[in-house]
Amino acid sequence: MTRLGHDRYCDEIALQVEQLRAVVTSGADLSATVPTCPDWTLEQLVLHMGGALRWVGTLVRTRAQENIPDEQVPRGDGPEKTGDAAELDAWLAEAGELVVGALREAGPDTGVWSWAGDPTAGFWARRMAHEITVHRADAMPATGLAYEVAPDIAADAIDEWLGIVQLAQRADPRWAAKELRGSGRSIHLHATDGAPGSNAEWLIELGEDGVLWRRGHEKATVALRGPLTSVLLAFYRRLPLDSPELEVLGERELLEFWLERASFG
Numbered sequence: 001m002t003r004l005g006h007d008r009y010c011d012e013i014a015l016q017v018e019q020l021r022a023v024v025t026s027g028a029d030l031s032a033t034v035p036t037c038p039d040w041t042l043e044q045l046v047l048h049m050g051g052a053l054r055w056v057g058t059l060v061r062t063r064a065q066e067n068i069p070d071e072q073v074p075r076g077d078g079p080e081k082t083g084d085a086a087e088l089d090a091w092l093a094e095a096g097e098l099v100v101g102a103l104r105e106a107g108p109d110t111g112v113w114s115w116a117g118d119p120t121a122g123f124w125a126r127r128m129a130h131e132i133t134v135h136r137a138d139a140m141p142a143t144g145l146a147y148e149v150a151p152d153i154a155a156d157a158i159d160e161w162l163g164i165v166q167l168a169q170r171a172d173p174r175w176a177a178k179e180l181r182g183s184g185r186s187i188h189l190h191a192t193d194g195a196p197g198s199n200a201e202w203l204i205e206l207g208e209d210g211v212l213w214r215r216g217h218e219k220a221t222v223a224l225r226g227p228l229t230s231v232l233l234a235f236y237r238r239l240p241l242d243s244p245e246l247e248v249l250g251e252r253e254l255l256e257f258w259l260e261r262a263s264f265g
Contacts (some may be wrong), residue, residue: 017096057099063126188220191228
């Protein structure tokens, strides 16, 4: 599946950082537990995301050919006081500037270590765009603000997630994704609000040798239907299947089986 352009991913990271900063400065309780990541407070979620941006920025800026341990990543002047929204906002803004600047300067084809089979800066631009898009969804319940995602980003995030599941099946048989197999079973994702010709539909087949997928409208064992953003969030386990904007047709158990096993932290 064709990816979006490198600049598109960089633009989206910058936008998502801006929108996550709006969460930090919204007056939300930074000590509140994040419902979809219950081990974290809102502040810890933002610190995690900012740390990830700084880590990737360091990988790309140094053209790293092996992983850089977390303790070796420059953290900048992090927030000195727990719950200080202004300091957290400034620190996150700096993290965004660092990673976007490094990615733009490198371009998509520059060699950089990655945990996937694509050791390029382009991989990291795509990964960080979707990482922060989903984590911003985690942060939104604390604010009451509306959550929106551009359709091209939402659809590409689903594409990328399916690719990660395939990678997990090949790379490490200990992961639960190894169980996503079985002749004749399939899942259809159908975005009901897509513009004509947008092709925001997916057919996922659980073959004996692993997961296969393609874009398109096809019959399946189970179908998940709803607005594209809702389908994205449900597929990332950020939105319950019983949400009123979603519809599950067919063998719901198969979709639940998938969601339980296509999870990597």
